[in-house]
Amino acid sequence: MSEDDGKCSDSDEEYFVPPESKRVRLEDKYPRETWEEIIEKSDKGWSFTTIQSKHRKLSDRKEISRMKEYLKNDGSKIQKFNDINVGVLQEFLDMRSELEEIHDRDIVDSALKVADELGLTTFKASEAWLYRFKKNNGIVSRKINAVVTKAQLRNQPELNEVVDEFRGNMKTVIADNRLEKVFNADQTAIKQEMICGRTLALKGEKKIKAVVKRINATTHSYTVQVLISAAGKLVLPVMVVFCEPKRPACFEQQLLPFKNITAYSTTSGLMTSQLGITWLRDIYGPAAGENSILMVDSWTGYQQAIDQDNGSVQIHVLPPKSTSVAQPLDVYFNRPFKNFLRLLSCKIRRFFPDFDLSNRQGMATLIDITIGQFSAPVFNAMIQYSWYASGYLEEKPEEFNTPVAVCFDSIKIDSKCECDKRAFIKCAHCDTFFCFSHFVKDLHRCYV
Numbered sequence: 001m002s003e004d005d006g007k008c009s010d011s012d013e014e015y016f017v018p019p020e021s022k023r024v025r026l027e028d029k030y031p032r033e034t035w036e037e038i039i040e041k042s043d044k045g046w047s048f049t050t051i052q053s054k055h056r057k058l059s060d061r062k063e064i065s066r067m068k069e070y071l072k073n074d075g076s077k078i079q080k081f082n083d084i085n086v087g088v089l090q091e092f093l094d095m096r097s098e099l100e101e102i103h104d105r106d107i108v109d110s111a112l113k114v115a116d117e118l119g120l121t122t123f124k125a126s127e128a129w130l131y132r133f134k135k136n137n138g139i140v141s142r143k144i145n146a147v148v149t150k151a152q153l154r155n156q157p158e159l160n161e162v163v164d165e166f167r168g169n170m171k172t173v174i175a176d177n178r179l180e181k182v183f184n185a186d187q188t189a190i191k192q193e194m195i196c197g198r199t200l201a202l203k204g205e206k207k208i209k210a211v212v213k214r215i216n217a218t219t220h221s222y223t224v225q226v227l228i229s230a231a232g233k234l235v236l237p238v239m240v241v242f243c244e245p246k247r248p249a250c251f252e253q254q255l256l257p258f259k260n261i262t263a264y265s266t267t268s269g270l271m272t273s274q275l276g277i278t279w280l281r282d283i284y285g286p287a288a289g290e291n292s293i294l295m296v297d298s299w300t301g302y303q304q305a306i307d308q309d310n311g312s313v314q315i316h317v318l319p320p321k322s323t324s325v326a327q328p329l330d331v332y333f334n335r336p337f338k339n340f341l342r343l344l345s346c347k348i349r350r351f352f353p354d355f356d357l358s359n360r361q362g363m364a365t366l367i368d369i370t371i372g373q374f375s376a377p378v379f380n381a382m383i384q385y386s387w388y389a390s391g392y393l394e395e396k397p398e399e400f401n402t403p404v405a406v407c408f409d410s411i412k413i414d415s416k417c418e419c420d421k422r423a424f425i426k427c428a429h430c431d432t433f434f435c436f437s438h439f440v441k442d443l444h445r446c447y448v
């Protein structure tokens, strides 16, 4: 976005709604500051006649309560818009203190997340909002003139060379192969019940509590083993390892309808090396086909899988501690993935509280939807970007929208499902709006 493009088209300032006819009349009589004066007098117990003698344009005592009402509503909304700015600025500063690269898209992502936490579902993080946010906080685009790795931050300058060498090797390998044959896999831990970790509360409140379905669910995690190709494809199905201290007999049966995932379980919800072997043989193998190239981190579980493999897969292990800068899934995929999951669970929890997200099927629903949407061709450029940003692809992929933008920000006030209910999501595959029941409950799956 250019700096001089600050015009307020499609602005978020919906709290400056065109005044209703009543308000026009009140405002014509007195400016807002005078309203406050009038309200103060009324609160002090002055009689209406006494107030009226000072403010002769008042004709009815109801006008005072209307003034109060307007100020209260507007005030709380304006306060929330300010809270968005404060929250986004905090995230921005946190990220910069970690020396992370930040783009407009990240600020927008962060604003939508904060807005959702605050319950401001009408907030769109428009270009006009972004322009003002950056201007007000003195944020400008700067050229990066020094790079450090996370490891260097921890005083390990030698790692830089190791990573450069690994990148150099990989680039040669990628140049000699089709992008469709080059893969990156990584495991991500997902909290069973995602809570945002912050809430607005009253100053001085001693203990800040939030309601969840199950206490354990906020600390227990399950693991998702994501596989992407350098061509920008997310490979389905995805291995998900649930945390099941006692695996029930109905486990497989219950999870069968979730076609985007292949469900396993361990007592911890973590991958075991045995599952690493299973994954390579049963999920990766059939998807990747002959002569594939796989980049993974130095998790020992892969090592055993590699030893068991008959050499049909060429595996490249990332140098230890290099994943935050050199593993595509870490560099760009995991953050938007978790953003999407968090937003999806917050939306469901708020609007459909009866739908239990913390049980097995609830979790499977969330992950199945998220995986399904991320596999849409419209996100190929985003996945390729993760390879580009980690230093493996020379050519910058075309501009892309994040899944949150495509699936949720695209919902307008009049977006409807075919059944005429209000839209809950837009499917990134078929570009169609769906209500909660037709998308989530019916497990909409227009793709193969």
Ligand SMILES: [Zn+2]
Residues within 6 Å of the ligand: 427, 428, 429, 430, 431, 432, 444, 445, 446, 447
């Ligand atoms: Zn669809």
Ligand SMILES: [Zn+2]
Residues within 6 Å of the ligand: 417, 418, 419, 420, 421, 434, 435, 436, 437, 438
């Ligand atoms: Zn519907």
